[in-house]
Amino acid sequence: MTARWLGERVPRLEDTKLLTGRALFTDDVDLPGMLHAAFLRSDDAHGVLRSVDVEAARRRPGVVAVWTAADLGEYWKPGPALVPPPPIAGLVFNSATQVPLAREKVRHVGEPLALVVAVSRYVAEDALDDIVVDVEPLPAVTDLEAALAPGAPLVHEALGGNVAARARQSKGDYAAARGRAHKVIARRFRYDRGAAAAIENRGVVAAWDAKTEELTVWDTTQAPIPIRNGLAAMLGLGESQVRVVAPFIGGGFGPKIMMFYPEEVLIPWAAMRLGRPVKWIEDRQENFYATTQERLQIHDAELAVAKDGTILGVKDRFLFDTGAYDPYGLTIPINSQCTLLGPYAVPNYDSEFTAVFTNRPIVTPVRGAGRQHGVFVMERLLDLAAKELGMDRVAIRRRNFLPPDAFPHDHEILFQDFAPLTYDSGDYGPAMDRAVDAIGYERFLREEQPALRRAGRHVGLGIVSYIEGTGIGPYEGARVTIEPSGSVRVATGVGTQGQGHFTTFAQLVSDVLGMDPSKVQVITGDTREFGWGTGTFASRGAVVAGNAVHEAAIRVRKKVLKLASEVLGVDAGELFLECGSVHVKGAPERSLRLGDLARKANPLRGGVAPGTEPGLEATAYFGPERGNAANGVHAMIVEVDRETCEVRIRRYVVVHDCGTVINPTVVEGQVQGGVAMGIGNAFYEQLVWDENGQLMNASFMDYLLPTALDVPAVEMRHTVTPSPLNPLGAKGVGEAGAIPAAAAFAQAVEDALEGEIEVLEIPLSPNRLFDLLGSRSRP
Amino acid sequence: MSVQAGHVVSLTVNGSPATRTVESRLLLSDFLRHELGLTGTHVGCEHGVCGACTVLLDGEAVRSCLLFAVQADGHAVETVEGLAAGGELHPIQAAFHETHALQCGFCTPGFLMTLVPYLREHPAPTEQEIREALSGNLCRCTGYKNIVDAVALAARRGAAAGRHGAEAAPARRGGSGASRRGAA
Numbered sequence: 034m035t036a037r038w039l040g041e042r043v044p045r046l047e048d049t050k051l052l053t054g055r056a057l058f059t060d061d062v063d064l065p066g067m068l069h070a071a072f073l074r075s076d077d078a079h080g081v082l083r084s085v086d087v088e089a090a091r092r093r094p095g096v097v098a099v100w101t102a103a104d105l106g107e108y109w110k111p112g113p114a115l116v117p118p119p120p121i122a123g124l125v126f127n128s129a130t131q132v133p134l135a136r137e138k139v140r141h142v143g144e145p146l147a148l149v150v151a152v153s154r155y156v157a158e159d160a161l162d163d164i165v166v167d168v169e170p171l172p173a174v175t176d177l178e179a180a181l182a183p184g185a186p187l188v189h190e191a192l193g194g195n196v197a198a199r200a201r202q203s204k205g206d207y208a209a210a211r212g213r214a215h216k217v218i219a220r221r222f223r224y225d226r227g228a229a230a231a232i233e234n235r236g237v238v239a240a241w242d243a244k245t246e247e248l249t250v251w252d253t254t255q256a257p258i259p260i261r262n263g264l265a266a267m268l269g270l271g272e273s274q275v276r277v278v279a280p281f282i283g284g285g286f287g288p289k290i291m292m293f294y295p296e297e298v299l300i301p302w303a304a305m306r307l308g309r310p311v312k313w314i315e316d317r318q319e320n321f322y323a324t325t326q327e328r329l330q331i332h333d334a335e336l337a338v339a340k341d342g343t344i345l346g347v348k349d350r351f352l353f354d355t356g357a358y359d360p361y362g363l364t365i366p367i368n369s370q371c372t373l374l375g376p377y378a379v380p381n382y383d384s385e386f387t388a389v390f391t392n393r394p395i396v397t398p399v400r401g402a403g404r405q406h407g408v409f410v411m412e413r414l415l416d417l418a419a420k421e422l423g424m425d426r427v428a429i430r431r432r433n434f435l436p437p438d439a440f441p442h443d444h445e446i447l448f449q450d451f452a453p454l455t456y457d458s459g460d461y462g463p464a465m466d467r468a469v470d471a472i473g474y475e476r477f478l479r480e481e482q483p484a485l486r487r488a489g490r491h492v493g494l495g496i497v498s499y500i501e502g503t504g505i506g507p508y509e510g511a512r513v514t515i516e517p518s519g520s521v522r523v524a525t526g527v528g529t530q531g532q533g534h535f536t537t538f539a540q541l542v543s544d545v546l547g548m549d550p551s552k553v554q555v556i557t558g559d560t561r562e563f564g565w566g567t568g569t570f571a572s573r574g575a576v577v578a579g580n581a582v583h584e585a586a587i588r589v590r591k592k593v594l595k596l597a598s599e600v601l602g603v604d605a606g607e608l609f610l611e612c613g614s615v616h617v618k619g620a621p622e623r624s625l626r627l628g629d630l631a632r633k634a635n636p637l638r639g640g641v642a643p644g645t646e647p648g649l650e651a652t653a654y655f656g657p658e659r660g661n662a663a664n665g666v667h668a669m670i671v672e673v674d675r676e677t678c679e680v681r682i683r684r685y686v687v688v689h690d691c692g693t694v695i696n697p698t699v700v701e702g703q704v705q706g707g708v709a710m711g712i713g714n715a716f717y718e719q720l721v722w723d724e725n726g727q728l729m730n731a732s733f734m735d736y737l738l739p740t741a742l743d744v745p746a747v748e749m750r751h752t753v754t755p756s757p758l759n760p761l762g763a764k765g766v767g768e769a770g771a772i773p774a775a776a777a778f779a780q781a782v783e784d785a786l787e788g789e790i791e792v793l794e795i796p797l798s799p800n801r802l803f804d805l806l807g808s809r810s811r812p
Numbered sequence: 813m814s815v816q817a818g819h820v821v822s823l824t825v826n827g828s829p830a831t832r833t834v835e836s837r838l839l840l841s842d843f844l845r846h847e848l849g850l851t852g853t854h855v856g857c858e859h860g861v862c863g864a865c866t867v868l869l870d871g872e873a874v875r876s877c878l879l880f881a882v883q884a885d886g887h888a889v890e891t892v893e894g895l896a897a898g899g900e901l902h903p904i905q906a907a908f909h910e911t912h913a914l915q916c917g918f919c920t921p922g923f924l925m926t927l928v929p930y931l932r933e934h935p936a937p938t939e940q941e942i943r944e945a946l947s948g949n950l951c952r953c954t955g956y957k958n959i960v961d962a963v964a965l966a967a968r969r970g971a972a973a974g975r976h977g978a979e980a981a982p983a984r985r986g987g988s989g990a991s992r993r994g995a996a
Contacts, residue, residue: 054852283918
């Protein structure tokens with residue numbers, strides 16, 4: 034096997050469909066007799082639901098059915114706890130999961146109250162206006178600290194408090210370390226809530242075929258297989274009776290893997306009840322209320338350092354807003370807790386978080402999934418420590434990097450995959466060297482910045498390191514088949530939302546089977562094609578599914594060689610695969626096309642040897658023992674307009690290590706896109722709630738996404754430390770770009786303003802920056 | 813009222829005539845997608861910000877979510893499906909492919925339809941001009957850099973001189989007998 038395609042910049046094989054408008058997205062599904070659904074959603078963040086009167090809606094011409102919670106009967110059930118809590122000693126976990134339609138109480142604006150199905154979406158929305166809702170408002174829980182005070186209104190009365198979870202993880206003896214410290218840096222940090230804002234909103238289309246007794250569901254999900262399994266259980270069907278298709282998905286970023294959204298529970302049920310296909314497509318305003326969100330955390334953290342900048346220990350107490358329900362368990366705060374440790378040796382650590390129920394939409398992972406909070410807190414503490422110690426920012430980081438011989442490094446706490454947080458591999462010094470070199474760190478500080486300051490300009494640099502735990506289990510699988518046409522089909526269970534799976538998986542197969550990637554057709558996210566797996570999350574597609582695809586191809590290759598050696602009468606060691614054929618070494622005229630071999634492997638008559646499997650096909654699974662640790666350094670130069678508080682990004686450098694790179698173009702695209710999201714997160718994107726739990730900026734007019742004018746071209750460098758935890762040596766990359774951007778941004782803005790303010794919160798919009806500067810200048 | 817008076821709409825879409833009777837409130841985006849089955853035009857926000865639904869109306873880029881189908885009566889509409897006529901990618905489509913300017917691809921048709929008339933009018937834009945031209949379209953995946961590169965590549969190759977892009981086709985006037993409430 035020669036690595037001809039691994040590492041190549043193969044142009045994407047999926048592009049043509051997408052460029053010409055032929056790719057199937059969920060809203061493109063059009064079925065005969067299809068009906069259209071709309072949801073009535075709560076206008077109140079918190080209240081007692083007295084009644085939902087749908088009689089007038091039912092009478093409206095064109096309306097086929099209207100359901101409230103009371104009409105669902107036995108089918109009404111709170112959703113499953115998607116991620117159970119890890120086995121942390123002393124852990125408190127109060128599970129409260131979302132419901133298909135609210136009954137008795139509403140707990141956030143946008144919570145669904147009724148489902149209308151009609152002949153068109155227009156008529157269904159007309160009927161929403163006919164519904165009369167009686168809610169007795171309750172005070173909304175919106176402030177994390179007030180939520181924990183005695184006498185606070187309760188999101189879930191039965192729990193007796195608003196604590197969703199509390200978990201403490203520690204190692205060493207922080208108190209003793211603090212006692213020995215030269216300096217202790219303590220601050221409060223706040224990181225606010227934003228929207229994932231995939232350009233495609235969510236959607237579900239379901240069709241029940243009463244003759245074949247099969248349910249087909251098209252769903253904008255990142256996890257079609259768990260959706261199939263869950264639907265089968267809920268609807269009393271066998272898993273083989275349910276087919277879930279995640280077709281082309283217009284961006285995922287995390288919220289499309291929330292199992293189950295109320296719409297995913299109800300649309301298939303409605304289609305079965307009505308015997309007609311039903312489509313529901315979320316609109317943008319709904320997306321702001323009904324799709325999960327992330328990021329509000331408040332950290333009270335402190336760093337104990339020695340005189341030379343050595344980290345002695347870190348203590349962190351933080352609050353995490355989980356929204357009105359907590360189906361996704363503790364993935365996010367545990368990511369924050371673990372990722373804070375970064376690439377550093379931290380001998381003493383004491384971290385405890387409290388997850389808090391609020392009357393806001395449900396929180397589940399969004400690209401980064403809590404990792405950015407850990408990075409933000411640690412990097413900010415290091416910056417502040419460097420300042421207090423009179424040390425260089427880069428020097429304090431270098432002093433604390435884990436050395437290259439430290440791996441595997443056990444941090445002695447548990448990661449989100451319930452495995453010990455053990456870094457598999459890494460080499461952090463060279464990554465920092467490359468970033469320092471690329472951004473021109475020394476020259477900037479010595480020459481450029483002083484000159485710019487003399488000219489009255491406020492230009493600053495930020496440079497930060499991070500670790501991203503990626504590629505976690507449990508497992509994914511793939512089936513590779515050589516067809517009689519000679520083309521190869523690869524089916525895998527992970528869905529795809531733009532990551533380039535159709536190309537990178539094809540590259541992995543191409544090298545093994547000796548063919549051009551364009552001859553490899555990849556099918557993802559259709560449970561009929563492949564029914565085992567978990568989904569696309571945690572930067573794990575290339576690592577977990579990629580290794581399964583690779584292994585399945587290796588098994589097919591073995592079958593090819595075995596059969597070809599029988600047919601050609603030569604030893605398998607004398608054969609090689611190239612250009613879609615098997616050839617005999619030194620006798621190129623003796624060859625067999627793979628398609629012909631596939632036909633021979635599937636005889637119509639005659640006997641076969643006992644134990645023979647037909648076809649040139651193999652299925653393989655891969656599950657790593659634990660996640661691996663990707664790493665990198667982000668560096669940026671910004672200019673702040675002191676009058677308008679506008680911040681322009683002048684340069685942005687990323688040095689990234691995701692182990693073995695399958696397709697550099699795809700990897701760089703993921704990083705550039707992640708940085709864009711990180712910039713939005715750091716600078717513009719903030720969901721603003723009032724004290725009644727009302728969202729004040731639920732549109733793209735008011736919630737600002739970065740545009741082409743805001744995101745610079747990222748200058749990229751790679752370092753490669755292959756992961757020993759999988760045969761390809763791959764690490765994840767999907768979330769990486771988004772994770773450290775805010776920490777770099779904060780440091781750069783602070784530097785530009787010559788320490789006039791401390792940046793302890795994200796996002797830092799021009800308005801907020803203006804406030805901070807203004808409040809400082811007031812007497 | 814759920815049943816509204818129908819209006820006959822006659823227009824050309826990608827050069828082919830189409831006539832339908834529609835409600836006055838039907839958005840052009842929904843008309844193209846669900847009446848004509850041209851699902852390449854995508855809907856991202858339905859309030860005119862994201863640009864995913866951009867199509868050409870008489871050669872000009874418009875947001876089809878901000879127009880009613882009846883406003884397109886008597887006009888020529890072009891959608892992404894019309895770009896690669898004859899099976900060969902339009903130079904802008906080819907440039908997007910070569911520079912990896914799309915990831916999930918959902919916003920892509922809107923970018924393409926914004927760029928067709930833009931490059932016709934600005935055959936040699938600077939990077940800053942390209943970024944300004946793109947600033948009315950939101951992409952959440954790519955971080956824009958490769959889209960900027962794609963536009964520059966297409967411009968260098970003279971995409972504007974290509975066979976596509978409506979050729980600034982004049983609006984087809986009359987002939988349908990339908991009322992015309994011009995949107996242009």
